[in-house]
Amino acid sequence: MRPLHQRYTLYSERNDTYIFVPEGEAQSLTIHRSSGDIVLNSPKYTVPYAAQRSEKAVYGIVGLISLTISEYLIIITGRTLQGQLMGNDIYRATEFDILPLGSVSAYIPPHPVEARLVNLVRSHFSGGNFLFSYTWDLTRRLQVQLPVDESQAGKAFWEVVDDRFFWNKFLQSKFIEVATQNPNAAYGAFILPIMYGTFEIRPTFLHGRHMNLALISRRSRFRAGTRYFRRGIDQEGNVANFNETEQILLVEGPTTPGSVRTSDDNYATKLSYVQIRGSVPLFWSEVNTLRYKPDLQIMDLATTNNAMHTHLTNQTKIYGNQSLVNLVNQKGYEKPVKEAYERHIAELDVPNVKYQYFDFHHECRQMRWDRISVLIDRIKDDLDKEGWFQIDNGSNTPKKTQTGIVRTNCMDNLDRTNVVQAALAKYTLNQQLRDLGILSSTDGVDDFQSFSKEFREMWADHADAIAKAYGGSGALKSDFTRTNERTQKGVLEDGVKSVTRYLKNNFFDGARQDGFDLVTGAWVPRKNPSASLFLIADARPLITRSMPAIASFSLFMICAGLTLPRTSDYSLFYYFLLWFTLFGMAMLFILLHGIEYVSWPRLNPLTDIIYYNGPGFRSGHHGKGLGGKDGSSWKKSRMTPVGSKRPALVEEVELGTLKKRVD
Incomplete structure (x- = not known):
């Protein structure tokens, strides 16, 4: 396979271009900010005298993503060595920078919808475990990779990786298109496949x-x-x-x-x-x-x-x-x-x-x-x-x-x-x-304590990483993997992890899911932030939005009442009766309308699944209010995003599948 560039110096020329200069004698790459064109410079090209050099080293180009106002270039500016596999360095990306192509700021975008989408991209990359190597294809197992295949000798990395595990494939679409159109040019050396995994x-x-x-x-x-x-x-x-x-x-x-x-x-x-x-x-x-x-x-x-x-x-x-x-x-x-x-x-x-x-x-x-x-x-x-x-x-x-x-x-x-x-x-x-x-x-592995310990800890770390990526906390039952025994301490730790999963799955995973859909291309935004105002608006009825505030304020007043002076055991009876009643009513409303308070994905909403009424099995219809199975009030508030003339459930979304959609 053709080698990849391992380190770049980044220059920016006013608001016109980004110039990536690889180490050594290789050709540099220019990305024009106004047009988004990607150009491989001639071997004799020199960086303009007025170009400003970035203080950060660049270790790879993740790709380009187009949002509602501008395109953004995602680059790797920090890495740590995870180890060596058969003489090949394996790295984990630790820091990313997001560079706008248009005349906007990635830190203070000009529109709240754009800011929301940029934050989704930033949190996705800061919260994942992304691995890469410049000399070894991490996406393919040994059985596929080790037998020598002469036909792959002249190919670029991105041409031979396993497509399923090429995590930034969607982000690299524009680079791949240019490389495909210019097969004899060295564009492929700039396309770094990254893998989400361990x-x-x-x-x-x-x-x-x-x-x-x-x-x-x-x-x-x-x-x-x-x-x-x-x-x-x-x-x-x-x-x-x-x-x-x-x-x-x-x-x-x-x-x-x-x-x-x-x-x-x-x-x-x-x-x-x-x-x-x-x-x-x-x-x-x-x-x-x-x-x-x-x-x-x-x-x-x-x-x-x-x-x-x-x-x-x-x-x-x-x-x-x-x-x-x-x-x-x-x-x-x-x-x-x-x-x-x-x-x-x-x-x-x-x-x-x-x-x-x-x-x-x-x-x-x-x-x-x-x-x-x-x-x-x-x-x-x-x-x-x-x-x-x-x-x-x-x-x-x-x-x-x-x-x-x-x-x-x-x-x-x-x-x-x-x-x-x-x-x-x-x-x-x-x-x-x-x-x-x-x-x-x-004999068996368990008969050798040192060797067995390395094996168990490696599998336990692997289990924790997969569980955090999907479920939001470390793996349950990992004490058995680490020690070959199930312990009471492990049961208690599992209880803490279960609570953590509950909180993250109900109140935080909607934004995480939106990040996955945005980065993998399952949802593609329009070049119009007004068409995506539903991302930042809360379309729920006022009474629904107010209940958590009422419950919180009531609980505060109850706690404050415990510190108030009293002349008799009954002097604050009506005070506590009022606030306990309000607190109880608010909590009952929240439980009856639980679906309203879950952090749902907004880019690809799941309303058709939640309100599916075809053949199959349903264990219950909780959290939809007194309407229960119908839940028409929830559907009305969630299906029509603010600023949209049509339901958020787009015709292209089918049950059980995610198709690319444009909003």
């Missing part, structure tokens, strides 16, 4: 062998979003919270005492094991109502089988055979999801796809986490048959390839999924080490 690598030692154990998770940019606002599948077969997780083991050759370790990519053996996770591939959602348990909504659409078939066949083309491990409860709240999933799987009967149900909470009740071995025993034959990828030093032909994959899901694809994936990874790691002769047939 990367960690740790050196370890076992039975005289130096090794590096790495873990990479890759988050799909399709149907991306937050826990309750992105569930299930879309019409194109993409599922929410899809992550590919790759465990890599790099083993050096046997060493003699006193020998010097090599620091280059001279590993005797490289091994890789891949798993995937993703939301239950149905059209379903959970509707927040301020209750701890949202209303469960399953939509039995005519296109469900087609969408599920597309999803499963796409995965088999990429990974081979699939073992679907479903961890959803078979009783209570989650039961309808399990039944619908199994019904459609039976109807489809997709070749090379096997379904395995495991009732995690029932099997592992009373903290019997060792019972996960029951699941492993059930799918052991498939795990052994499908194996892992292995290539030895000096060989271009893999010794082994992974011919199948385990797709694990629970309701959120977080906590139960994390525990099971870690157990499957440990089982495979044991098999790999035994196959290499490093462990005997009776």
